[in-house]
């Protein structure tokens with residue numbers, strides 16, 4: 336275990352993460368933190384990474400696993416002290432951090448009485464995120480992606496099945512006014528095999544554009560009709576996320592029995608079409624590490640994607656409660672460090688960066704340590 340930078344004596348509001356801290360951020364994002372109920376601003380269930388909470392490290396914000404199995408047994412703990420919240424490793428204070436406060440817009444409801452929190456959530460400290468269609472044709476015991484929890488938040492009643500464009504526009508306005516959000520991420524479950532949710536995403540973006548000029552990322556499976564990229568762009572989306580999840584076909588078939596019917600070739604074809612519409616650095620793909628993938632195939636996929644202008648947003652597997660990988664182990668920190676370091680070089684060679692992305696996961700970066708490795712190269 337690396338010795339940590341002890342920042343406890345520094346001004347906790349100014350001490351952000353330095354590039355050399357990236358190594359232990361990796362460990363923290365893999366193992367998570369015990370919070371003993373200190374934060375009520377977490378995500379549970381839903382699409383994408385979840386079971387986590389947002390913490391400010393000076394000027395940086397990261398999402399740390401806080402409610403999954405690894406977090407329950409983590410050597411890291413957040414402890415409330417007289418002068419703030421300390422992050423401790425096996426009882427030793429490493430630095431002070433601040434849980435991101437519950438946003439004010441969570442206290443409001445639509446005219447139909449639906450709490451805004453069921454329509455969109457705060458990610459990190461300034462991203463408004465929503466799963467516009469919460470159901471997915473692949474959500475069956477046989478077909479569902481093993482890492483995904485999209486059906487659970489619907490079952491738990493913490494969200495609504497389909498958000499209307501008007502509801503989203505209303506929540507965006509409130510979150511911008513009350514909480515100063517800076518960007519918007521709209522994702523979707525897959526409702527069909529044709530537009531794959533892109534048409535509803537476009538309608539949502541169009542409605543948001545009437546009330547806000549904030550940058551927006553849309554995320555969906557590659558639609559079969561390539562004209563939909565232009566339709567999304569014309570609606571006002573700034574970036575698009577096409578999430579391949581893994582660059583190893585064997586792992587894709589095992590972890591995504593249904594979604595893997597969209598092959599890697601299909602994804603690379605989609606990347607090229609999306610970049611021709613959105614531009615380099617404005618297309619990203621999610622790459623989950625720690626599912627048994629071949630590192631060489633993974634790195635080759637990341638290198639090829641980056642060369643095409645697509646930002647490969649690599650993240651460690653987050654074993655979520657209620658998923659088929661609930662009891663899986665996250666990848667080792669040594670593996671993640673090595674992969675982050677190499678992908679950061681590909682990004683630099685291709686002239687891509689988190690900062691150069693207008694919106695979405697690459698821009699936010701809170702679920703990954705990749706942008707910290709980018710900074711270490713510069």
Ligand code: SF4
Pocket residue numbers: 383384398458459462464520695696697699700701702703
């Ligand atoms: S990286 Fe993506 S999923 Fe993670 S907090 Fe940011 S917007 Fe949400």
